[in-house]
Every structure is written in structure tokens, then in C-alpha cells.
Amino acid sequence: MIHTAWRVFLYALVAATSPLALTSTLFVLRSGRPRINGLLYAGAFLVTQTFVLLLALALGVASVTHGDHHEGIESGITMVFGALLVIAAFYLRTHPRAHATKAGPYKASAVLGRIKHLSPGQAVGVGAALGIGGPKRITVTLLVAGAIAASGLPFGRSATIALEYIVIGTVLVWLPVVLYVIAGKRAEDWIAAAQAWASKHEQTLTFYPALIVGIVLVVDGVLQLLT
Numbered sequence: 001m002i003h004t005a006w007r008v009f010l011y012a013l014v015a016a017t018s019p020l021a022l023t024s025t026l027f028v029l030r031s032g033r034p035r036i037n038g039l040l041y042a043g044a045f046l047v048t049q050t051f052v053l054l055l056a057l058a059l060g061v062a063s064v065t066h067g068d069h070h071e072g073i074e075s076g077i078t079m080v081f082g083a084l085l086v087i088a089a090f091y092l093r094t095h096p097r098a099h100a101t102k103a104g105p106y107k108a109s110a111v112l113g114r115i116k117h118l119s120p121g122q123a124v125g126v127g128a129a130l131g132i133g134g135p136k137r138i139t140v141t142l143l144v145a146g147a148i149a150a151s152g153l154p155f156g157r158s159a160t161i162a163l164e165y166i167v168i169g170t171v172l173v174w175l176p177v178v179l180y181v182i183a184g185k186r187a188e189d190w191i192a193a194a195q196a197w198a199s200k201h202e203q204t205l206t207f208y209p210a211l212i213v214g215i216v217l218v219v220d221g222v223l224q225l226l227t
Contacts, residue, residue, distance in 0.1 A: 003224075004147055005160075005161050005164060006220075007147050007217075007220065008144050008147055008161050008165050009168065010213050010220070011144050012140075012144070012168035012169040013213050014085065014209065014213050015133075015136075015137055015168075017209035018136075018137070019206060021045075021170075021172050022172040022173075022176070024126065024130060025038075025042070025173050025176050025177065028041045028123060029180050029191050030191060035184075036120055038123075038177040038181070039177060040124045041123040041124070041126055041177070042173050043124075043127065044125075044127030044131060045128070045131040045173045046131065046166065046173070047131065048128045049131040049132075049137075049166060049169070049170055052131070052133070052138070053165065053166065056144075056145030056146075057162065059145070075220075075221040075224040076221065077143065077221075078220060079217070079218050079221030081143060081217060082213070082215065082217025082219075083214065083218055084214070085210045085211070085213060085217065086214035086215060089206070089211040089214060090211075130173075131170075141165075
């Protein structure tokens with residue numbers, strides 16, 4: 001269980017380090033109805049992310065024969081994914097324009113102008129779409145589901161590890177919302193500062209987590225193959 005939980009923790013870190021999720025959350029919290037929109041947005045995000053994981057888990061459990069062990073395949077997948085993260089990190093480092101926000105602060109201002117009029121229904125839609133995620137989040141969710149399904153752990157332990165992934169992988173969504181709900185207007189200055197910082201350090205937020213987690217996953221996969 002410990003090794004599966006450790007591997008899922010690393011995958012969760014990859015999912016969590018999403019500048020898009022953080023920026024979108026901060027934009028929602030600067031809309032005309034920050035509390036209600038934030039809660040609906042975060043709730044929709046968590047529900048859809050959980051649904052995608054449960055669906056992937058159901059498919060994974062159905063495809064795994066109890067008693068069979070595929071540790072070599074699991075370790076190989078872990079190494080490949082880790083290597084891809086390292087390659088992607090250095091690619092984005094050497095090609096910053098490939099990850100830069102188009103039109104820079106001008107587009108951010110335009111998005112903020114539109115999102116100020118965000119309705120609760122639209123907040124749910126945005127949260128649901130981001131909860132499903134793009135190729136990165138979907139891939140990580142599938143890897144998590146595969147790791148849990150292949151572990152053969154009892155339902156209670158599998159559920160605990162799945163919950164670990166949901167909580168950590170979505171921290172940049174639910175944590176700002178919780179802070180805003182608690183602090184209210186006092187959090188607005190912090191949100192504005194965090195938004196500016198996230199935009200300024202977008203490349204750093206992507207490069208270092210991908211590099212570090214990628215290296216750890218490669219080492220973890222190698223050690224598992226050797227043992």
C-alpha cells in the first residue's frame with residue numbers, strides 16, 4: 001500500500017501543478033459573485049475529477065485479473081511517464097513561447113472583464129470542464145487508476161489512496177476557494193497578488209515540478225525493476 005500511495009502522491013503533484021487551474025480559480029474568485037461562483041466552480045471541478053477517476057478505476061479493475069502481477073509493466077510505464085515529464089520540462093524551458101499565454105496581460109485583462117459577469121451556471125460549466133481536464137490531467141488520472149487497480153488493495157485502502165489523489169491533485173482549486181470563503185473581502189488583495197505572481201512565474205510553476213517529479217518517477221521505476 002505504501003508504494004502505491006507514494007506513486008499516486010507523485011502523480012497528484014503533477015496534476016496539482018497546473019497554472020491554468022490556479023489562474024482560472026483566481027479569475028472566478030474575482031467575478032461578481034465570488035463566494036457562490038467559487039463554491040459552485042470548485043464543487044463541479046471536484047465532482048467531475050472524481051467521476052473521471054472512478055470511471056477509469058472501474059475500467060482498470062475490470063481489466064485486471066486478481067492474483068496477476070504486472071510489476072514490470074507498471075515500473076516501465078512509470079519510467080516512461082517520468083522521462084516524458086523531464087523532456088517536456090526542458091522543452092518548455094527552452095521554448096518559453098510554446099507555453100506563454102497568448103497576448104500576455106492584455107488577454108488576461110480581457111478574460112477578467114468577461115468573467116466579472118460570470119453566472120453561477122457558467123461557473124459550474126467552467127469547473128466541470130476543467131475537472132475533466134486536458135490531455136495532461138486525463139493521462140495522470142488514468143495512470144493513478146491503473147496503479148490503484150493493479151495494486152489489488154482492499155476497497156477501503158484503494159478509496160483512501162484515490163481520495164489522496166483527489167485532494168492533492170485539486171489543491172490549487174479548492175484551497176483558494178476555502179480561503180476566500182473564510183476571509184471574504186480580506187482575501188481580495190491576496191488573490192490579486194497571487195494572480196499576478198502566477199502569471200509572472202507561469203514557466204517556473206511548470207518547469208520545476210515536472211522536472212523533479214519526472215526524475216523521482218524514473219528513479220522509482222528503475223529501483224522497482226532492480227528489486
